[in-house]
Amino acid sequence: MRIVMFGYQTWGHRTLLALLESGHDVVMAVTHPRSEHAYERIWSDSVAGLAGEHGIPVLIRDRPDDEELFARLKDADPDIIVANNWRTWIPPHVYGLPRHGTLNVHDSLLPKYAGFSPLIWALVNGETEVGVTAHLMDEELDAGDIVLQRAVPVGPTDTATDLFHRTVDLIAPVTTGALDLIASGQTAFTRQDRSLASFFHKRSPEDSRIDWNWPAEDLERLVRAQSAPYPSAFTFHRGRRLEILSSVVSRGRYGGTPGRVFYREGDGVVIVAGADARTGRNHGLAITRVRTEDGRELGATEYFTSMGGYLTGRP
The missing domain is CATH 3.40.50.170 (Formyl transferase, N-terminal domain)
Structure with a gap:
């Protein structure tokens, strides 16, 4: 033909x-x-x-x-x-x-x-x-x-x-x-x-922004969906953009406020996730690797030198 x-x-x-x-x-x-x-x-x-x-x-x-x-x-x-x-x-x-x-x-x-x-x-x-x-x-x-x-x-x-x-x-x-x-x-x-x-619709930077009200299972898939060479999923820590390069769903269940930097679990740092996180029934997102605004790639346990504070959707 x-x-x-x-x-x-x-x-x-x-x-x-x-x-x-x-x-x-x-x-x-x-x-x-x-x-x-x-x-x-x-x-x-x-x-x-x-x-x-x-x-x-x-x-x-x-x-x-x-x-x-x-x-x-x-x-x-x-x-x-x-x-x-x-x-x-x-x-x-x-x-x-x-x-x-x-x-x-x-x-x-x-x-x-x-x-x-x-x-x-x-x-x-x-x-x-x-x-x-x-x-x-x-x-x-x-x-x-x-x-x-x-x-x-x-x-x-x-x-x-x-x-x-x-x-x-x-x-x-x-x-x-x-x-x-x-x-x-x-x-x-x-x-x-x-x-x-x-x-x-077409993906845009807004679609890679992490919303900590999502369940951890959904966020873990978002991180995998935004794998290199695609723009990484991102959040903000202390007012600075932080890209999340890899993560897993936590083994334990963690309660509190979505976005809280909470607990070291294995090679990861658990972030509280889910709109109903206050109930304590949710798994968190255990971040394992990040990239900072200046381009440094670090293991999460190296980047988060102390627990506490929040990851947020905006600076």
Whole structure:
């Protein structure tokens, strides 16, 4: 099939690589300009660079809604558009142009976690599996019929980085498998159950700020979800920003006020957590490693030289 590829960052790069190795004819690539957004500097393999290496014409756009792009698409005469990590709305006259429409590849188990940063949100929320979905694009974002979907489990110590590496390896088989089904003439695919749908916004620094009213179990997952190279989860201690690099849920139960620097437990320092911490029924978050404002990384027992005081959401 003749394919136009829309994509960005490593997700788009892996998709284009899979298409190049699939035997299909990639006739054009459309990608975004490089961004300085914190989350878009991560996993930033270049779609434009890979396309250029293979002599594929490249268009760079923030949005795919101008007349020149549409004219170039019509001239390319694609059988299908394949998109992955395209960051803006694709209008119907574009996604509906090819004979087989547009196949979007998304790194979640749709209909859950449509939108942005699905792996991070899924890990924070304690999902037991994540994955990749190839679906046909329609007028609602990430809502079209599912052509192919694959899942991988989430382990008890997995970070978002672990899940990225595990799911990015699904892109090639999901993309090429879905194209094989479409090329075979199959047209009846799985409708999404919209009652199960959820849509998430882009991550920002505010989403990494620790709220000590959360249960310790949720905070421990937040720390794992904000693993390097993502911006770390953070709090404030004595008015200064403190990044939490690793933590575990405490063995013991600790009562008091959320955010209290309370007790040394093993290699960690326990912080009281949970909106109902006053009851004494909650586990705390045992911080094990931190990074200070000046960039020093320390074990928590080295950083917290005495107990007492509070970690807070603001300076």
